[in-house]
Amino acid sequence: MRKLMMALVGATALVAASVTGALAEGKKAEVLHWWTSGGEAAAVKELAKAFNAAGGEWVDTAIAGSGSTARPIGINRIIGGNPPTAMQFNTGTQMNELAQQGLLRPLDDLAKEQDWKSVLTPAFYQAIQFQGHIYGAPINDHGQNWVFYSKAVFTKAGVTEEPKTWDEMFAALDKIKAAGLIPVAVGGQPWQLQSMFNAILLGEGGKDLYAKVWKDLDTDAVKSDKFKHVAEVFAKLRNYQDPGSPNRDWNVATGMLVDGKAGIQFMGDWAKGEFIHAGLVADKDFGCILGPGESNFMMGGDIFVFPGLKDKTATDAQTLLATVIMSKEGQLAFNSKKGSVPVRLDVDTSKLDACAQKGLTALKDPSRQILAPDVLTAQDIVQTEQDLVAQYWTTPSMTTDQFAAQFAQVIEQAK
Amino acid sequence: MNTPDTSAAAVSAAVAPASVSRRKMHFSPYVALFPAFAIVLLAYVVTVVWNIWISFTDSKVLPVNIFVGAKQYDRLFSTARWLLSLQNVVVFGVLFIAGCLILGFLLAVALDQKVRFENTFRTIFLYPFAMSFIVTGLVWQWIMNPTLGLQKVADSIGFTWFRFDWIVQSDLALYVIVLAGIWQSSGLVMAIMLAGLRGVDRELWKATRIDGVPSWRVYLHIVIPILRPTIITASVLLAIAVVRVYELVLATTGGGPGISTEVPGKFIMDYLFGRGNIGLATGASTVMFVTVVILVTPWLYYEYFREKPRGN
Numbered sequence: 001m002r003k004l005m006m007a008l009v010g011a012t013a014l015v016a017a018s019v020t021g022a023l024a025e026g027k028k029a030e031v032l033h034w035w036t037s038g039g040e041a042a043a044v045k046e047l048a049k050a051f052n053a054a055g056g057e058w059v060d061t062a063i064a065g066s067g068s069t070a071r072p073i074g075i076n077r078i079i080g081g082n083p084p085t086a087m088q089f090n091t092g093t094q095m096n097e098l099a100q101q102g103l104l105r106p107l108d109d110l111a112k113e114q115d116w117k118s119v120l121t122p123a124f125y126q127a128i129q130f131q132g133h134i135y136g137a138p139i140n141d142h143g144q145n146w147v148f149y150s151k152a153v154f155t156k157a158g159v160t161e162e163p164k165t166w167d168e169m170f171a172a173l174d175k176i177k178a179a180g181l182i183p184v185a186v187g188g189q190p191w192q193l194q195s196m197f198n199a200i201l202l203g204e205g206g207k208d209l210y211a212k213v214w215k216d217l218d219t220d221a222v223k224s225d226k227f228k229h230v231a232e233v234f235a236k237l238r239n240y241q242d243p244g245s246p247n248r249d250w251n252v253a254t255g256m257l258v259d260g261k262a263g264i265q266f267m268g269d270w271a272k273g274e275f276i277h278a279g280l281v282a283d284k285d286f287g288c289i290l291g292p293g294e295s296n297f298m299m300g301g302d303i304f305v306f307p308g309l310k311d312k313t314a315t316d317a318q319t320l321l322a323t324v325i326m327s328k329e330g331q332l333a334f335n336s337k338k339g340s341v342p343v344r345l346d347v348d349t350s351k352l353d354a355c356a357q358k359g360l361t362a363l364k365d366p367s368r369q370i371l372a373p374d375v376l377t378a379q380d381i382v383q384t385e386q387d388l389v390a391q392y393w394t395t396p397s398m399t400t401d402q403f404a405a406q407f408a409q410v411i412e413q414a415k
Numbered sequence: 416m417n418t419p420d421t422s423a424a425a426v427s428a429a430v431a432p433a434s435v436s437r438r439k440m441h442f443s444p445y446v447a448l449f450p451a452f453a454i455v456l457l458a459y460v461v462t463v464v465w466n467i468w469i470s471f472t473d474s475k476v477l478p479v480n481i482f483v484g485a486k487q488y489d490r491l492f493s494t495a496r497w498l499l500s501l502q503n504v505v506v507f508g509v510l511f512i513a514g515c516l517i518l519g520f521l522l523a524v525a526l527d528q529k530v531r532f533e534n535t536f537r538t539i540f541l542y543p544f545a546m547s548f549i550v551t552g553l554v555w556q557w558i559m560n561p562t563l564g565l566q567k568v569a570d571s572i573g574f575t576w577f578r579f580d581w582i583v584q585s586d587l588a589l590y591v592i593v594l595a596g597i598w599q600s601s602g603l604v605m606a607i608m609l610a611g612l613r614g615v616d617r618e619l620w621k622a623t624r625i626d627g628v629p630s631w632r633v634y635l636h637i638v639i640p641i642l643r644p645t646i647i648t649a650s651v652l653l654a655i656a657v658v659r660v661y662e663l664v665l666a667t668t669g670g671g672p673g674i675s676t677e678v679p680g681k682f683i684m685d686y687l688f689g690r691g692n693i694g695l696a697t698g699a700s701t702v703m704f705v706t707v708v709i710l711v712t713p714w715l716y717y718e719y720f721r722e723k724p725r726g727n
Contacts, residue, residue, distance in 0.1 A: 068688055068690070069688070072688045072689075072691070075476060075477070094476075094691075097475055097476040097477055097691075098476070098477070101477060188671055188672055189669060189671065190670075190673070190674065193673075242562065243561040243562060243580055243583050244561060244562030244563070244583070245583070246582065246583045246588075246668065246669075246671045246672040247556070247668055247669040247671045247672075379690060379691055379692075380690065380691075380692055383689075383690045384496075387495070387496045387674050390671065390672075390673040390674050391495065391496075391673045391674050392673075393673055394672040394673030394674075394675060395585060395673065406495070413493060414490075
């Protein structure tokens with residue numbers, strides 16, 4: 001293991017050296033990100049186009065895999081003194097340690113000059129800060145608590161109305177099961193299970209309980225009856241999955257809806273990319289629900305951070321890139337391909353699809369803007385809870401009391 | 416005629432160059448080995464020491480030098496997933512090593528019976544070992560997946576009673592990994608054992624045959640003790656595979672269902688990279704390191720140091 005780690009670090013350094021060796025002068029910006037799937041790459045291309053049009057030169061460093069692959073590579077490069085010009089992070093606490101160590105460039109002046117405060121959702125304006133300074137330029141807002149459903153499957157099973165509560169939802173799922181179809185397309189990977197759990201926590205548990213659990217890390221709330229009720233609803237869904245769910249990728253699960261094999265899927269709005277890719281139209285071939293239960297919009301997203309650099313031309317390139325990212329045009333071009341919505345509130349979003357419109361309506365009401373756990377809480381806690389949620393899902397003998405007690409224990413340990 | 420002077424001079428003349436060259440020869444291997452030595456020291460010893468130090472610090476995404484004592488170990492051993500990982504690697508290790516040794520030995524014995532097409536069989540049995548654990552894992556994932564693999568095939572031709580879905584059952588999924596591991600590695604054990612069997616003196620077999628000893632007793636009481644060094648070699652190779660088992664789990668079950676097939680290797684990789692918790696990950700790898708050292712030291716002592724005086 002140790003050897004592998006060393007090899008990885010070494011290989012990273014080599015790659016890093018060869019990449020930046022090509023960088024010399026001009027408003028070149030090497031941008032490190034992990035957007036490599038079809039829709040994501042198309043979205044990045046839009047952003048690069050906008051940056052080049054503004055006089056920059058986009059040097060693309062895309063790292064396949066996910067953030068957990070790309071982020072350590074970027075962090076290694078920053079620590080190793082060979083940082084990219086800009087780097088993608090998820091909105092939230094991921095950047096905090098780098099900021100704390102003084103490795104990131106504060107964007108306070110730029111944000112003031114361009115008045116980011118008035119154009120951003122307050123919650124997001126808060127989320128790009130660390131200890132009162134702004135370190136991130138946010139690019140998008142991903143809704144994470146959507147329930148997508150196949151209209152074909154609903155029609156086949158005789159479900160005529162969009163379920164609004166969990167009772168209605170279970171009634172609909174029973175009908176789908178009776179029709180011989182798979183009610184819920186579950187991707188049995190821990191992160192997907194947790195996102196399912198969080199969607200239910202926010203919908204059925206309500207935003208107050210959700211905030212107590214993920215924002216305040218309140219262990220009394222975790223041990224409350226309401227939390228246990230949420231856990232019960234979650235556990236009940238086990239009966240509606242198919243045997244092939246363990247370790248299934250999210251896009252394969254989305255494919256089951258596309259093919260008319262399964263009824264619903266819990267997933268973030270990146271799943272829309274798959275539907276659109278398959279030629280389906282929002283609100284016609286597939287539907288989307290924020291809920292069931294309380295209808296809130298769980299916001300997560302991506303930001304760019306800018307490592308502190310000494311070179312004047314490089315910092316100029318950073319400034320230009322941040323400006324492009326925060327421009328209305330840049331935001332719209334990027335987000336129309338990505339499936340997400342712009343973080344700027346003053347962008348003309350009338351051309352986005354029906355599900356995005358639903359999300360935007362929710363976002364207009366500040367009380368319905370809820371931040372995702374990744375934004376609110378340290379990765380450490382979020383991911384340890386993720387293991388627990390996955391364990392709970394696959395261990396029917398674990399009671400809701402045990403689950404709640406262990407959930408609270410994780411919080412106490414990590415505090 | 417023969418003055419002692421000249422003979423002494425001749426002797427010293429004869430000796431001197433030899434001793435110089437001997438000294439040179441003593442020196443040169445060290446010079447030649449120095450780069451390798453330096454690399455081992457830097458890339459292995461120093462990183463191990465650094466790793467152990469970091470496990471006593473409060474490092475998260477970045478390594479920092481804030482000493483926190485045994486905090487990481489406290490947390491590690493109250494983390495359900497780590498405890499489960501340890502339990503899994505023990506179960507996997509015992510079953511995998513035993514399975515590979517038994518199956519590999521039986522295959523080798525079978526091939527040793529002067530069968531026709533021995534080379535062909537040998538190639539077939541050894542072939543899985545040429546595949547990476549990733550490929551092995553993926554193949555087994557598909558075979559065992561109830562919606563894609565054997566069960567689906569059996570269903571579609573009418574055997575609906577047929578169930579082969581261990582991989583989706585959290586209490587059985589680990590055995591799928593054991594099966595896949597044995598399938599992959601027993602060919603190697605066979606090859607090693609076969610070489611050992613070929614080394615057994617033919618005269619021994621003749622003698623036992625004259626005495627009328629049944630073959631199975633010869634194998635059990637004579638051949639296996641002779642094969643002891645071979646078995647140790649195979650066991651060490653397999654044990655190394657157990658300690659670093661990672662890709663097989665990743666490709667077969669991804670650690671699931673839930674976290675039921677997590678192993679220490681995957682825990683360390685996840686926390687080191689994906690979860691940005693270097694302190695906990697280095698703590699876990701230190702535990703693995705210390706465990707291996709504790710297990711290996713008595714064996715090393717037994718194999719090398721204890722027998723040395725007798726050999727000399």
